[in-house]
Amino acid sequence: MAHVVTERCIKCKYTDCIVSCPAMCFHEGANMLVIDPDECIDCRACLDKCPVQAIYPESEVPAKWLRYIRLNRDMAQQWPVITYPKPAMAESEDFRESREKWELFDETPGAGDPEP
Numbered sequence: 001m002a003h004v005v006t007e008r009c010i011k012c013k014y015t016d017c018i019v020s021c022p023a024m025c026f027h028e029g030a031n032m033l034v035i036d037p038d039e040c041i042d043c044r045a046c047l048d049k050c051p052v053q054a055i056y057p058e059s060e061v062p063a064k065w066l067r068y069i070r071l072n073r074d075m076a077q078q079w080p081v082i083t084y085p086k087p088a089m090a091e092s093e094d095f096r097e098s099r100e101k102w103e104l105f106d107e108t109p110g111a112g113d114p115e116p
């Protein structure tokens with residue numbers, strides 16, 4: 001069972017979760033991260049690091065966000081790996097309390113890690 005990044009991440013992308021991950025399983029999109037379920041080792045280390053509680057164990061994803069299980073798997077195949085934290089999105093505080101952000105989801109890949 002993997003962990004899943006859900007809707008609260010959209011337009012926030014605080015990236016605090018990344019530093020706790022020993023498996024390099026986060027991938028970056030334009031306005032959110034996802035977890036590769038094939039790489040996640042289910043260690044739970046990231047769960048408490050997200051300031052907006054965007055991450056859930058797959059079995060505990062709220063019913064209204066079940067679509068994010070598939071989305072994490074699909075986008076992890078398309079978006080670059082990110083292993084270093086970055087500044088949150090400029091609008092993160094404005095969207096921190098937003099409840100419905102699905103319409104804002106952006107499939108565009110993020111930058112991922114900088115080139116070595």
Ligand code: F3S
Binds near residue numbers: 052
């Ligand atoms: Fe997103 Fe929370 Fe990580 S907002 S980038 S899941 S710290």
